[in-house]
Amino acid sequence: MANIHQFDVVVVGAGGAGLMAGLYASRTAKTAVISKLYPTRSHTGAAQGGIGAALGNIEEDRPEWHTYDTVKGSDYLGDQDAIEFMCEEAPQAVLELEHMGLPFDRTPDGKISQRPFGGHTNNETGKPVRRAAHAADRTGHMILQTLYQQCLKNKVNFFDEYQVLDLLIVDGKAVGVVAVNLADGELHTFHAKSVIIATGGHGRIFEVTSNAYAYTGDGIAIAMRRGIPMEDMEFFQFHPTGIYKLGILITEGVRGEGGILINGQGERFMPKYAPTVKDLASRDVISRAIYTEIREGRGVDGKNYVWLDARPESIVKYAALDGRTNIDGTPYTITGEQLLAKLPDIVDFNRVYLGIDPVTQMMPIQPTAHYTMGGIPTNKYGEVVIDDKNTVMPGLYAAGECACVSVHGANRLGTNSLLDLVVFGKYAGLKAAEYANQAEFGKLPVDAEAATRSAFEALRNGSGKENAFDIAVEMKKVMFDEVGIYRSEKGMKIAIEKVRELRERYKQVKVTDTGKIFNTEMLNAWELGCMLEIAEVVAECALNRQESRGGHSREDFPNRDDVNWLKHTLAWWKDGKTAIDYKPVTITKYQPKARVY
Amino acid sequence: MQITLKIFRYNPEVDSTFHYETYTLEGEETDRVLDLLEKVKGYNDGTLSFRRSCAHGVCGSDALRINGRNYLACKVLVRDIGTNITVEPILGMKIIKDLIVDMEPFFENYKKVLPWFINDSPLPADGKERLQSPEQRAIFDEGTKCILCACCTTSCPSFWASDDYLGPAALVTAHRFIFDSRDEAASERMEIVSETSGLARCHTAFNCTLACPREIPITKLIGELKIATITGKIE
Amino acid sequence: MGLKRNVSLTTGLKYKGQGPMLTFVLHRLGGLGMAIFITVHILASFVGGEIGSFFNNIYEHWAFQIVIFFFVLFHAINGLRITILDLWPKLLEHLREAVWVEWAVFIPIYGLAVFVIITTALGG
Amino acid sequence: MATKSKSLPLTKRGLNFEMLMWIFTRLSALAMYALILFAIIGALVMGARNQMNLADVLRWGFMPNNTHVLSTDVPDLAPWATPFWRFVASALVLVATAHGVHGLVVIADDYIVSPRGRSIVRFISIVFMLAMIGIGVYVIWTA
Numbered sequence A: 001m002a003n004i005h006q007f008d009v010v011v012v013g014a015g016g017a018g019l020m021a022g023l024y025a026s027r028t029a030k031t032a033v034i035s036k037l038y039p040t041r042s043h044t045g046a047a048q049g050g051i052g053a054a055l056g057n058i059e060e061d062r063p064e065w066h067t068y069d070t071v072k073g074s075d076y077l078g079d080q081d082a083i084e085f086m087c088e089e090a091p092q093a094v095l096e097l098e099h100m101g102l103p104f105d106r107t108p109d110g111k112i113s114q115r116p117f118g119g120h121t122n123n124e125t126g127k128p129v130r131r132a133a134h135a136a137d138r139t140g141h142m143i144l145q146t147l148y149q150q151c152l153k154n155k156v157n158f159f160d161e162y163q164v165l166d167l168l169i170v171d172g173k174a175v176g177v178v179a180v181n182l183a184d185g186e187l188h189t190f191h192a193k194s195v196i197i198a199t200g201g202h203g204r205i206f207e208v209t210s211n212a213y214a215y216t217g218d219g220i221a222i223a224m225r226r227g228i229p230m231e232d233m234e235f236f237q238f239h240p241t242g243i244y245k246l247g248i249l250i251t252e253g254v255r256g257e258g259g260i261l262i263n264g265q266g267e268r269f270m271p272k273y274a275p276t277v278k279d280l281a282s283r284d285v286i287s288r289a290i291y292t293e294i295r296e297g298r299g300v301d302g303k304n305y306v307w308l309d310a311r312p313e314s315i316v317k318y319a320a321l322d323g324r325t326n327i328d329g330t331p332y333t334i335t336g337e338q339l340l341a342k343l344p345d346i347v348d349f350n351r352v353y354l355g356i357d358p359v360t361q362m363m364p365i366q367p368t369a370h371y372t373m374g375g376i377p378t379n380k381y382g383e384v385v386i387d388d389k390n391t392v393m394p395g396l397y398a399a400g401e402c403a404c405v406s407v408h409g410a411n412r413l414g415t416n417s418l419l420d421l422v423v424f425g426k427y428a429g430l431k432a433a434e435y436a437n438q439a440e441f442g443k444l445p446v447d448a449e450a451a452t453r454s455a456f457e458a459l460r461n462g463s464g465k466e467n468a469f470d471i472a473v474e475m476k477k478v479m480f481d482e483v484g485i486y487r488s489e490k491g492m493k494i495a496i497e498k499v500r501e502l503r504e505r506y507k508q509v510k511v512t513d514t515g516k517i518f519n520t521e522m523l524n525a526w527e528l529g530c531m532l533e534i535a536e537v538v539a540e541c542a543l544n545r546q547e548s549r550g551g552h553s554r555e556d557f558p559n560r561d562d563v564n565w566l567k568h569t570l571a572w573w574k575d576g577k578t579a580i581d582y583k584p585v586t587i588t589k590y591q592p593k594a595r596v597y
Numbered sequence B: 001m002q003i004t005l006k007i008f009r010y011n012p013e014v015d016s017t018f019h020y021e022t023y024t025l026e027g028e029e030t031d032r033v034l035d036l037l038e039k040v041k042g043y044n045d046g047t048l049s050f051r052r053s054c055a056h057g058v059c060g061s062d063a064l065r066i067n068g069r070n071y072l073a074c075k076v077l078v079r080d081i082g083t084n085i086t087v088e089p090i091l092g093m094k095i096i097k098d099l100i101v102d103m104e105p106f107f108e109n110y111k112k113v114l115p116w117f118i119n120d121s122p123l124p125a126d127g128k129e130r131l132q133s134p135e136q137r138a139i140f141d142e143g144t145k146c147i148l149c150a151c152c153t154t155s156c157p158s159f160w161a162s163d164d165y166l167g168p169a170a171l172v173t174a175h176r177f178i179f180d181s182r183d184e185a186a187s188e189r190m191e192i193v194s195e196t197s198g199l200a201r202c203h204t205a206f207n208c209t210l211a212c213p214r215e216i217p218i219t220k221l222i223g224e225l226k227i228a229t230i231t232g233k234i235e
Numbered sequence C: 001m002g003l004k005r006n007v008s009l010t011t012g013l014k015y016k017g018q019g020p021m022l023t024f025v026l027h028r029l030g031g032l033g034m035a036i037f038i039t040v041h042i043l044a045s046f047v048g049g050e051i052g053s054f055f056n057n058i059y060e061h062w063a064f065q066i067v068i069f070f071f072v073l074f075h076a077i078n079g080l081r082i083t084i085l086d087l088w089p090k091l092l093e094h095l096r097e098a099v100w101v102e103w104a105v106f107i108p109i110y111g112l113a114v115f116v117i118i119t120t121a122l123g124g
Numbered sequence D: 001m002a003t004k005s006k007s008l009p010l011t012k013r014g015l016n017f018e019m020l021m022w023i024f025t026r027l028s029a030l031a032m033y034a035l036i037l038f039a040i041i042g043a044l045v046m047g048a049r050n051q052m053n054l055a056d057v058l059r060w061g062f063m064p065n066n067t068h069v070l071s072t073d074v075p076d077l078a079p080w081a082t083p084f085w086r087f088v089a090s091a092l093v094l095v096a097t098a099h100g101v102h103g104l105v106v107i108a109d110d111y112i113v114s115p116r117g118r119s120i121v122r123f124i125s126i127v128f129m130l131a132m133i134g135i136g137v138y139v140i141w142t143a
């Protein structure tokens, strides 16, 4: 075991959350950031629209409004103490990013510019409020770059292209991780006082998704296998506007700038579903609306997509109908050039992948699997909590999309994820370093790499009767069809059956590549193993929750049921099966009420 | 439709030298080259290795030489380049395996230009943002789009010529900071980029700009840096 | 610093750059050609005698003139384009268009030159 | 809103030898254009109006010197030998040689990648440049 490294803090993942944690931890503790991708390749870079904070740079806004909107958006499943904490911290967090050099777009008077986003409202008028601070439509990219750059400046130790495969827990304490160096296939053990997991989500378990190939839920699977429960895994966000078939995201910012949804009959349909904020309703509401339109035969050409119309003349027309105005009260208008300046990447995606120009044509869109609301349960300091009493596991932290604080509850508001990354990434980093500075190194297990080696062995020794690619395709399809936007008992049972069958078949998969250098076949197969387990947990949790709430919509239980289900799910993965328990939701100021937009 | 994919293969653990492997597969006009590579890996030969992540041109993982020039595999479609497709690794980097090259030198050059925001003056008294007008913001906008994919640098004849040339990607990043009105280290950076291995080595070959998947006018940005060394004007 | 060439000249030349890369190659070829031509020419005239006239006779051959004209004209016209774009970097955004304009200027001038050289050669 | 000076001081803008040569290359290109056009106009004024051979046009252009315009049909070569034209010709030789030799160094840098080799090239090129200028100017003033 030659490859043992010792660090006070080890961060797994170099997305927004991981880098933020690494940056803050490295200020006081010896810190390593391990990532299976080059940090700048992390999925945070794909985030487009913006980061939410009640800066009030353009119009009046308050953290309390942000809090309320988030609570409402979460369909009252979010923990209100954490939400309040995040929304209060938000303006400072965004300013801090600016101080690190992040090139936000600017208002004419030089302040950070903000745009409206779904679910963000002025609580007094109920009208959309400009809360999303943005850098064109590549806010996430800028956050990722800025944080990476700051980490370089701070000389954080990076282990790029090291994939973490196992979490080491000894005597109820996290003591490190095991990772493989992709370049030479060698296993490395990282011995640490604190481990921060920030590996992102697992959207790749679905067929149509906006998520990267790397979004295979590694961190969640690893923690789950080591006995950590997962919180609220049934809640997955389907973003209403993905490019038809490809799933590539068209940011909500398009609707923020005035774009509208049009069904196959050429009608704007959102006013039917959300009379006040219409096309800027919360994501789950819009995704369901789109599906309802499609099901009732109003998709385009009878297919399962509708239009997103961002042609300037349409925007101006509907803005006039809605009485939307600029800040100075003049009617809202936009030109093709302005659209291009505000949303260059969106225009580019359409040109490249669809061959259409959104300035003159409508975009075919379909809901796309987008965001993992559930994940590793933590408190608001990023400390992982492992039961219904919120008992902290010493030395283990999680932040970002893989964590469940829970601030997003049953449905995440747009722009709140980036905020989640920077706020909780920061606190996870601070807490992890604080803990590391007063703790001793725990003992490593005798053979730390044993589990990893045997997992690899199994993959090498499969019979080869099954093809991993086929298994992945089948899993994605059944998950998207049966555990997608609309769910029913029958469908979910089919899905669970299917995933179990696939897990059996997975045992027959054989990895043909026997090399050590960049054995991506081995790692893809290993990732598939993670996804299959996660898929099963997601489906089990979804089947278990007999109500509709936020991103979880059941046809057989169409209503929210606060009496029985205003509680978090906790799911353990034990001997290849899911065991479910619950944990109460923290409610401080806002009592649940009906959610209308 | 039938697509013929000729792929550069090299596995240092078994091959003494590289070779090309040809695969024919079914595909569609709208398939990305990346989709085809995935299919080959899934069904024809699992050992084929390449990097990828986002699949829509924002992470910079899959810069490859496709039909003789640099693209991102996820941002070039069959309908753009036809059904006879050759895929090779980008030029001038050490090949690790198949289409994967060693990116370290590329990132090393990036790090040379101090790619981080530097401003040691006190923050505004109210703790708020440092002000910047939309016009000041616009000057360095283009450079901020860079995803560090290396399409540009590995298409540049000056980079091919010797490995001490900083390369267009590093210069783009330098531009992004030098022209940021809030940054205070313009002088240091200007000196770094105008060393022998920097600016003067760019001969406006323009391959970089044509290869950039983010449509950054790289040559223009480098040109602005060159002029800035002469006039000292950075806005 | 361990410097090395990253890509061989032949591999590099196979890269499918477009018009602009071609102008870069030709500009370099032209500059190099001219430098060699002028050096040898000056030395030849300086040395004079048999060696001198041997070289100068080559230079006056019409086929050689077609080549050297290409070098000179291309280098001069392309060089002007580079100079203009470099001094006003904003224009570099339109480099592709500038290359088209350049060819539009170059082709008639060079065509005329070749025409005259050939007719003179045939006539004389 | 502007928080820093918009212009970098002369010593702090990276204006090193390479960049000086870079701007020299552009300016010398412009200078050559000016001198060449000037010489061609000169030739035309001196009566070469019906001259069609472009090779000769180039000869006036690149070396407006009485020996060099010998074979053209400019009726009287004497004016080319005035100090004025000799100065013009010398200037052109100076500029073109410096431009050309530096160009050669630039190209050489792309193929000679050892620092030692590069310094050798620089040394040789300076010697070579001085020699060529010497010869050129000598020819102009003695012919």
Ligand SMILES: Cc1cc2nc3c(=O)[nH]c(=O)nc-3n(C[C@H](O)[C@H](O)[C@H](O)COP(=O)(O)OP(=O)(O)OC[C@H]3O[C@@H](n4cnc5c(N)ncnc54)[C@H](O)[C@@H]3O)c2cc1C
Binding pocket: A012, A013, A014, A015, A016, A017, A018, A034, A035, A036, A037, A038, A039, A041, A042, A043, A044, A045, A046, A047, A048, A049, A050, A051, A052, A139, A140, A162, A163, A164, A165, A198, A199, A200, A201, A210, A211, A212, A214, A218, A219, A249, A251, A370, A371, A399, A400, A401, A402, A414, A415, A416, A417, A418, A419, A421
């Ligand atoms: C297209 C798109 C647009 C979005 N737009 C917005 C938006 O406008 N506003 C908003 O608030 N949110 C948005 N989101 C959501 C938000 O971007 C993500 O939730 C967030 O970026 C996740 O960040 P992260 O740090 O948790 O993970 P990531 O940035 O994905 O980072 C994960 C990291 O973990 C590493 N990793 C993973 N597995 C391993 C392993 N096994 N070993 C080692 N390292 C590993 C990866 O290399 C990577 O560095 C968007 C998401 C998508 C997909």
Ligand code: HEM
Binding pocket: B202, B203, B204, C027, C028, C030, C031, C032, C034, C035, C038, C075, C076, C077, C078, C079, C080, C082, C083, D025, D026, D029, D030, D032, D033, D096, D097, D099, D100, D101, D102, D103, D104, D106, D107
């Ligand atoms: C009107 C005349 C000329 C113009 C406008 C001109 C212009 C230029 C320009 C702008 C460059 C810089 C190219 C770059 O850095 O990318 C250059 C390079 C060069 N020039 Fe000239 N030049 C002229 C005449 C000459 C002459 C007479 C010679 C030879 C003695 C010459 C030899 C070279 C060489 C060798 C290079 C280097 C080529 C390279 O780097 O690729 N040029 N020229």
Ligand code: SF4
Binding pocket: B145, B146, B147, B148, B149, B150, B151, B152, B153, B168, B169, B172, B208, B211, B212, B213, B214, B215, B216, B218
């Ligand atoms: S400038 Fe363009 S081509 Fe170069 S690394 Fe950045 S994004 Fe890639």
Ligand code: F3S
Binding pocket: B155, B156, B157, B158, B159, B167, B168, B201, B202, B203, B204, B205, B206, B207, B208, B209, B218, B219, B222
């Ligand atoms: S290709 Fe290279 S030479 Fe300059 S214009 Fe681009 S950096």
Ligand code: FES
Binding pocket: B051, B052, B053, B054, B055, B056, B057, B058, B059, B060, B061, B062, B072, B073, B074, B075
């Ligand atoms: S896979 Fe991300 S850029 Fe191609």
